[in-house]
Amino acid sequence: MEIQNGALAPALPACPEKVIRLYYVTHPRVPKPLLGPFLNPGDAECGLMVMRSEGASVSSKSVDALDQLTHWQAINNGEIVRLFAEGIRHG
Secondary structure, eight states: EEEEEEEEEEESSSSSSOOOOEEEOOOOOOSSSSEEEEEHHHHHHHHHHHHHOOOOOEEEEEEEEEOOOHHHHHHHHHHHHHHOOOHHHHH
């Protein structure tokens, strides 16, 4: 945080990078995404493998900007499903 005009302002931009699409794992029986957000479809595909649910699919949503919390969450979600998927492949 930096002080600007007597008030605290974020030192980093609210949008660390521009993302066109976020990816999610969805299921027709559930009204909201079950896994996600992910920054790329490959991570979402790993989520499908981890979920092991017939009928689950990858969906995507366009976004204009991405806040830091969502960006961090998407990176973290991708790392986690890749680790689980690797365990499934080798195990």
